Amino acid sequence: MDLIIILTYTAICTAIFKVFKIPMNKWSVPTAVLGGVFILGALLMLMNYNHPYAKYGKEIFVSIPIVPNVSGTVKTVDIVANQPVSKGDLLFTLDATPFQAKIDQLSALLAEAKSGDLQNDQKLQTAIANVAQTKADMDRKQSNFQRYLQGKKNAGQNSPFTEQELENRKQIFEASLSKYQASQSEENRNRLIADAEILGMNPQVAQLQAQLDKAEFDLASTFVRAPTDGFATQVALTPGVRAASLPLRPVMTFIPKQKRLFAGLFWQNSLLRMVEGSEAEVIFDAVPGHVFKGKLIQLMPAMSEGEFQASGQLISARQLTTHGFAIGVIELEENLDDYKLPLGIQGKAVVINSEHDPLHVSLMRRLLLRMMGWINYVYPIK
Numbered sequence: 001m002d003l004i005i006i007l008t009y010t011a012i013c014t015a016i017f018k019v020f021k022i023p024m025n026k027w028s029v030p031t032a033v034l035g036g037v038f039i040l041g042a043l044l045m046l047m048n049y050n051h052p053y054a055k056y057g058k059e060i061f062v063s064i065p066i067v068p069n070v071s072g073t074v075k076t077v078d079i080v081a082n083q084p085v086s087k088g089d090l091l092f093t094l095d096a097t098p099f100q101a102k103i104d105q106l107s108a109l110l111a112e113a114k115s116g117d118l119q120n121d122q123k124l125q126t127a128i129a130n131v132a133q134t135k136a137d138m139d140r141k142q143s144n145f146q147r148y149l150q151g152k153k154n155a156g157q158n159s160p161f162t163e164q165e166l167e168n169r170k171q172i173f174e175a176s177l178s179k180y181q182a183s184q185s186e187e188n189r190n191r192l193i194a195d196a197e198i199l200g201m202n203p204q205v206a207q208l209q210a211q212l213d214k215a216e217f218d219l220a221s222t223f224v225r226a227p228t229d230g231f232a233t234q235v236a237l238t239p240g241v242r243a244a245s246l247p248l249r250p251v252m253t254f255i256p257k258q259k260r261l262f263a264g265l266f267w268q269n270s271l272l273r274m275v276e277g278s279e280a281e282v283i284f285d286a287v288p289g290h291v292f293k294g295k296l297i298q299l300m301p302a303m304s305e306g307e308f309q310a311s312g313q314l315i316s317a318r319q320l321t322t323h324g325f326a327i328g329v330i331e332l333e334e335n336l337d338d339y340k341l342p343l344g345i346q347g348k349a350v351v352i353n354s355e356h357d358p359l360h361v362s363l364m365r366r367l368l369l370r371m372m373g374w375i376n377y378v379y380p381i382k
Contacts, residue, residue: 004371009036043361050273050356051365054264054328054349057282059336061343062258065250066232068094069221074241074251081235084257085226091252092237094222103219106212113204134183138176141169230256255343260336262294264349265325273353274299280330281369284347287339288376291369294332296351303327348372 013032022028072094079091226232232254237243243251262282266274274296282292305324308315330349350369352362375381 004368006036006040009040043359043364046357046359047361047365049270050353051362052266052270052274052328052351053365053369054266056346057262057264057349058346059344060261060263060329062256064227064230064254064256065247066091066224066227066252066254067247067250068224068243068245070094070099070218071242071244072096072098072222074237074239074243075222076239077235077237079232079235082231082233084231085229087226087228089226091224091226091232091254092243093224094243096219096222099215099219099222102215103212106208106215110205110208110212113208128187131180131183131187134176134180138173138180141173141176227254228256230254230258260332260343261297262330262332262347262349264328264330266328266351268324268326271299271326273356274326274328274351275353275355279352279354280328280349281352281366282330282332282347282349283369283373283376284341284345285376285380286341286345286347289370289373291366291373292332292334292336294330296328297331298329300327300329 013036016022017024017028017032075093075095077092079085079089085091232252235252237251241251264282276296276298278296280294280296282294283290284292303324303326305319305322308319328349328351330351336345348369350365352365354362372381
């Protein structure tokens with residue numbers, strides 16, 4: 001860009017010398033050269049500092065790696081590459097046979113567990129009835145023993161009840177008492193089993209229900225759908241491919257529908273002039289001669305050249321010698337979709353800071369950018 005300015009000034013000086021027939025001598029030529037050095041030098045310094053220029057830049061976009069929630073063999077691929085789809089549209093399916101078999105198995109176990117839960121309730125009712133029965137038998141035998149005991153006391157030596165009969169009645173009563181206590185223990189045991197609940201369900205039933213819910217989720221995951229509006233590109237997936245639920249091995253790249261943004265690399269010497277909201281202009285190699293207007297929406301708050309993490313290794317001095325560029329994100333006024341351009345196209349950009357431009361050297365920056373855009377008709381210059 002600086003070379004274009006120098007060539008333009010040279011052309012103007014040549015024209016002046018020819019039109020006004022100025023003789024080329026030891027006074028006129030040095031005057032033109034030194035004048036150009038001072039004038040162009042001052043203009044270039046003001047322009048480069050107040051109106052930053054990004055020689056390298058690209059359109060940036062977000063992609064979504066598609067990784068299935070479950071592993072399986074691809075059964076069908078239901079989309080066409082680079083064709084727009086809506087959120088929830090089917091991308092591809094996995095063979096659901098093993099997942100359906102798992103659901104059938106868990107459903108059978110769950111039905112069996114629910115049946116067992118009902119049986120536990122029935123066992124509790126039986127135990128309650130048995131307690132009532134043994135209690136009634138115990139009460140009857142206790143009353144009989146008390147009658148023998150009272151008759152023995154009242155009649156004394158003349159009692160018709162012998163000591164042996166009284167002892168037999170006592171043993172019969174104690175045996176019925178033991179049966180009653182055993183039936184109570186059985187009732188308590190069955191009550192604990194029947195009343196044991198997690199979230200209102202029997203523990204075994206709750207466990208199997210959770211496994212069944214997980215199996216149904218896995219079955220639903222065999223239908224992989226679009227996470228949002230967009231399109232899948234460079235689709236190499238075909239039926240028969242083994243798709244694994246590994247984050248580091250996506251099977252498809254999905255491009256969501258998003259606003260198209262441009263990111264440029266700017267030198268650090270003019271960062272103080274890069275104010276968010278400033279006017280910006282962008283040219284693309286793919287659209288020669290056209291200038292896209294926009295505004296600077298963000299200056300990235302960090303640069304990777306100064307990054308380090310806790311890794312147990314010292315920072316290399318070579319890393320500190322690497323020059324870092326600031327990244328500015330520009331939002332364009334025009335929609336690049338109207339030009340049917342692929343995502344990620346490259347170009348150049350300038351940020352115009354009119355507040356610190358009393359000499360209006362931004363006009364020179366705009367003109368130079370347009371000249372670069374016209375040159376794109378012939379060959380993109382970097």
